[in-house]
Amino acid sequence: MDHLSQTEENYLKAIFKICEQEEKAASTNAIAGEINTTPASVSDMLKRLAGKSLIHYEKHRGVTLSENGLQIATMLIRKHRLWEVFLVKTLNFSWDEVHEMAEQLEHVQSPELVERLDSFLGHPRFDPHGDPIPDAAGNFASRKQVQLSTLAIGEKAVVVGVQEHSAVFLQYLDKMNLGLGASVGVQEIFEFDGSLKVTIEGHQDLVISSKVSENLLVQKTK
Amino acid sequence: MDHLSQTEENYLKAIFKICEQEEKAASTNAIAGEINTTPASVSDMLKRLAGKSLIHYEKHRGVTLSENGLQIATMLIRKHRLWEVFLVKTLNFSWDEVHEMAEQLEHVQSPELVERLDSFLGHPRFDPHGDPIPDAAGNFASRKQVQLSTLAIGEKAVVVGVQEHSAVFLQYLDKMNLGLGASVGVQEIFEFDGSLKVTIEGHQDLVISSKVSENLLVQKTK
DNA sequence: AAGTATTTTTAGATTAGTCTAAAAATGAAT
DNA sequence: ATTCATTTTTAGACTAATCTAAAAATACTT
Incomplete structure (x- = not known):
């Protein structure tokens, strides 16, 4: 088995990501969405990947990674993150x-x-x-991490991750002093729209939308 | 102009390398040899590269890089070497x-x-x-560098480069203490096969073949 | 200058990956 | 269970890059 094309590698990563999030087989449509291509192209590729035993594939049933495919996808993620x-x-x-x-x-x-x-x-x-x-x-x-949005009033936590990786979101967090390592506390929860008033150690208090608090992963402290 | 495929980039590098060595237009055959493909494939690709104004191409005349192509090839070399x-x-x-x-x-x-x-x-x-x-x-x-093989008896020099980049050659140089920075002196030249007896500062004297001395670039000292 | 050898190009096929449009399968809803 | 909507797959075509084999152009030799 020689090595895979970048395209094939990208499909494996996409399948990994979807299976991880959804906890089930990845659908053709979901893969197409993830990779920005058409379902027809995905169907084609799934056949090829199945031919190389990188995925488990039954028509109309969605796919999961084989042991082999999982190994490759994991190494891609390792490389990416390193x-x-x-x-x-x-x-x-x-x-x-x-x-x-x-x-x-x-x-x-x-x-x-x-x-x-x-x-x-x-x-x-x-x-x-x-x-x-x-x-x-x-x-x-x-790690025992949770979305910031799940904390109750009075709880304190440290920001350890994000669920959304877009540049705009990350830049917003930088600006608001909510990067990794920030110590936050929930001061108030506004029922109306789910926004939170938080304290940030060393900085001014801040109101953040539910969209932000749902995409911030924290580890509770104390 | 979006960016080039890796294949196209590799052709530009090959053309650059050949033109640099031969000091003239790169022939279809030479490119095929460099890239490990067939002359037919090269012919095809040359048309495409010419279409993008990356090379100057007239049929049966060989090719040279355009200003644009040269710029791209140079940046590839910069990246490679960095x-x-x-x-x-x-x-x-x-x-x-x-x-x-x-x-x-x-x-x-x-x-x-x-x-x-x-x-x-x-x-x-x-x-x-x-x-x-x-x-x-x-x-x-x-730099004013010359092949070690061009030195006369008694001349001294420092190794600053190699003309051949194969792993076996480089490993041989390591073993013989002839890596970059080695201080060498020509002690004797054997007419018979062009081999040289050299002194190497801090190490034992050594006889090297003409093939080795021709592929070692040195800077004369004193 | 003619003829042979070499180099280069074309012609035609192949493979990976993609697309659109149409067909088939599945799922949901009455 | 039949219809309707959605999802998935197939069919057929396209592009980039490649190949082999044949044709054309150039170069070499006498």
Whole structure:
């Protein structure tokens, strides 16, 4: 088995992402949406990937990754997230600039390169967005994190991740001092629209929309 | 003009390399040899590249890079060589291991990434094989270097580059203490086969074949 | 200058990946 | 269970890049 094309790799990543979020088989439509292509193209590709035993595929039933496919997808995520750490920590990019570059770097084929990079970076366990970096064996670190929106009044927590990765959202968080590591407390919840008034350690209190609080992942403190 | 495919980029690099070596237009055959494809495929591609004004092409006449094509090829070389420095200096690979990886990394599209990498590395002017790294404007540093084989008996010099980049050659040089920076002196020249007896500062004297001395670039000292 | 050898180009096919439009399968709703 | 809407698959066509084999152009040799 020689190595996959970038296109094939992107399909595996998309399938991984969908299965992870939805906790079930990925539909043709969902994959098309994720990859920005047509369902017809996806159907075609699914046949090819099934032919290489990278996915489990029965017509009209959606697909899941095979053990092999899962392994490859996991390594792509490992590479992507390690490169993101490199770009932010070593080259001083900000967290909202690195996605596109990592998207390309993740396709560089060299297992040795990944391991050297990992060790140069000090074996980081989370990327600049707080997403866990699978280790060389493919294991993801896990954390007891929840959406900020699930906290009750008076609870305190530390921002450890985001669910939405768009540059605009990340820039908004920077501006509001809500980046990774920010210590926040819920002061008030407005029933009307689900917005929250939060305290931010070292900064001014702030009202954030439910859309923001649902996309912020935190770890409760105390 | 959106950006080029990796294939197109590889053709531009090949044409650059041939024109540089031969000092004239690159022939279809030479390009096919460099890229490991058939002359027919090259002919096809030349039409496409000419269509994008990346090369000057008249049938049966060979090709040269247009200003545009030259700019792109130069930036590819810049990226390739910077990544090689990164791999050797930062990730501690040896000079015979980095070519393949750099070959992939050079296709990552992000001008900002190149500049950040360059500055992280301290604006190196030569790569791990002694090849000059073009600056952001595309200018190559130049040096008065000659093949070791051109020295007369008694002359001394420092190894600054190689003309052959194969892993076996580079490993041979490592083993013989003839890596970049080695101080050598020509002690004896054997007419019979053109081999040389050289002194190497800090190491034992050594006889090297003409093939080796022709592929070693040195800068005369004193 | 003619004829042979070499190089280059064309012609025609192939593969990966994509698309649109149409057909088939599935799911939902009465 | 039949209809309607949605999802998925097929059919057929297109582009980029490649190949082999044949044709055309150039270069070499005497």
